[in-house]
Amino acid sequence: MELHEGGVIGTHSASGFASLHPAVVFGWFLCAMILVVVVGDPLWIGCACAGAAALCLMERGRAGLRLIAAMVPLLIVLSLVNGLVDPQGETVLFTYLSRPFTAQAVLYGMQTAGMLVCVLLLFSSYDRMMTSDRFTYLFGGAAPSLTLILTMALRFVPDYLRKARQISRARECIGMGAADGSVRLRVRNGADILGALTTWALEAGIITADSMRSRGYGTASRRTRFAHHPFGMRDAVSAASMALLVALSIAGMLQGTTSVEYLPRIVLPPVTPLGVVAFASFVGFMLVPFAIDVGGRISWRNSLSRI
Numbered sequence: 561m562e563l564h565e566g567g568v569i570g571t572h573s574a575s576g577f578a579s580l581h582p583a584v585v586f587g588w589f590l591c592a593m594i595l596v597v598v599v600g601d602p603l604w605i606g607c608a609c610a611g612a613a614a615l616c617l618m619e620r621g622r623a624g625l626r627l628i629a630a631m632v633p634l635l636i637v638l639s640l641v642n643g644l645v646d647p648q649g650e651t652v653l654f655t656y657l658s659r660p661f662t663a664q665a666v667l668y669g670m671q672t673a674g675m676l677v678c679v680l681l682l683f684s685s686y687d688r689m690m691t692s693d694r695f696t697y698l699f700g701g702a703a704p705s706l707t708l709i710l711t712m713a714l715r716f717v718p719d720y721l722r723k724a725r726q727i728s729r730a731r732e733c734i735g736m737g738a739a740d741g742s743v744r745l746r747v748r749n750g751a752d753i754l755g756a757l758t759t760w761a762l763e764a765g766i767i768t769a770d771s772m773r774s775r776g777y778g779t780a781s782r783r784t785r786f787a788h789h790p791f792g793m794r795d796a797v798s799a800a801s802m803a804l805l806v807a808l809s810i811a812g813m814l815q816g817t818t819s820v821e822y823l824p825r826i827v828l829p830p831v832t833p834l835g836v837v838a839f840a841s842f843v844g845f846m847l848v849p850f851a852i853d854v855g856g857r858i859s860w861r862n863s864l865s866r867i
Contacts (some may be wrong), residue, residue: 576852576853576856576857577689577848577849577852577853577856578619578688578689579856580794580795580798580852581789581790581791581792581795581799582690582694582695582697582698582789583698583791583795583799584795584798584799584802585689585690585694586690586695586698587799587802588802588845588848588849589682589685589686589689589690591802591806591845592608592612592682592845592846593679593682595608595806595809595810595842595845596608596675596678596679596682597675597679598813599675599813599818599842600671600818600819600820601817601818601819601820601828601829602667602670602671602674602820603839604818604839604842605671605674605675605678606674607839607842607843607846608674608678608842608846609674609677609678609681610846611843611846611847611850612678612681612682612685612846613628613631613681614847614850615681615682615685615849615850615853616628616681616684616685618849618850618853618854619684619685619688619689619853620684620685620688624684627681627684628681631677631680631681634673634676634677635670635673635674635677638669638670638672638673638676639666639667639669639670639673640666640669641669642665642666642668642669642670642672642673643661643662643665643666643669644656644659644661646662646665646668646669646823647659647660647661647662647665648662648664648665648823648824649662649663649664649665649822649823649824649825650662650664650824650825651663651664651825653666664822664823664824664825664826665822665823667822667826668822668823671820671822685849694789697788697789716761716764719764720757720761723757723760724753724757727753727756727757727760728753731749731752731753736749736752737749738750738753798848798852801848802845802848804841805841805842805844805845805848806841806845808837808838808841809838809841809842809845811834811838812834812835812837812838812839812841812842813838815832815834815835815838816829817829817832817834817835817838817839818838
């Protein structure tokens with residue numbers, strides 16, 4: 561159990577979505593991102609964004625709320641930019657520089673921007689759920705070297721940012737920060753900060769390599785895993801349910817239930833029974849982590865009330 565920013569209890573409990581087997585969690589994120597990218601219906605994209613936002617809010621608390629708020633202007637700007645650069649469409653809202661600004665171009669940009677926003681929100685939740693140890697457990701046996709490189713690279717990014725802030729604040733105390741002095745002096749101070757950060761990174765790499773060598777990394781014929789995640793009945797039921805929902809969603813997509821034409825006019829696909837089932841399956845699939853987390857929180861609070 562984690563206490564996130566703002567006093568929001570995280571979902572890393574024994575009954576949350578993140579407690580499922582790493583293969584199930586990774587499979588959900590992979591399928592969700594692929595479905596969001598290939599779908600073309602704005603209603604589907606909107607529901608996917610709602611599911612991703614609910615999961616982000618559940619996982620990150622107030623930080624997730626700020627992230628969702630930051631996505632709103634991004635969605636608006638990208639939609640308007642597409643309307644400015646794409647003059648196609650039969651419904652002209654106004655004209656600028658002898659170029660039409662059409663409603664169809666704005667809606668098409670909104671669909672593309674919604675897809676981008678949804679993927680970004682999914683990645684923000686993925687970072688919380690698929691930790692480095694779970695990722696290493698999942699792919700360490702098949703590609704140990706590549707998995708180790710990716711894990712270390714992802715871990716070093718926040719470490720470098722944190723170290724850069726420490727160096728910058730220390731230099732600001734003596735008047736040699738990146739924002740102090742003339743433009744020439746700022747460039748020199750920034751270069752000094754970058755040089756110090758590079759030196760620290762090289763030293764950290766040498767220390768890590770020596771530590772791994774002293775612990776016998778690469779000498780054993782068979783690599784062992786630190787963490788153990790058994791695949792239980794709860795994981796099997798969750799995986800089977802998600803596979804069924806994905807299959808129904810893909811079946812509807814293959815029948816053209818999400819093929820929307822935006823230019824030059826908006827043409828929506830006809831409503832069919834298969835399309836309704838596919839849409840409901842897609843919405844259910846996108847809400848699976850949120851539903852499991854809500855159920856886990858309810859179970860946790862009920863267990864606390866009985867103490």
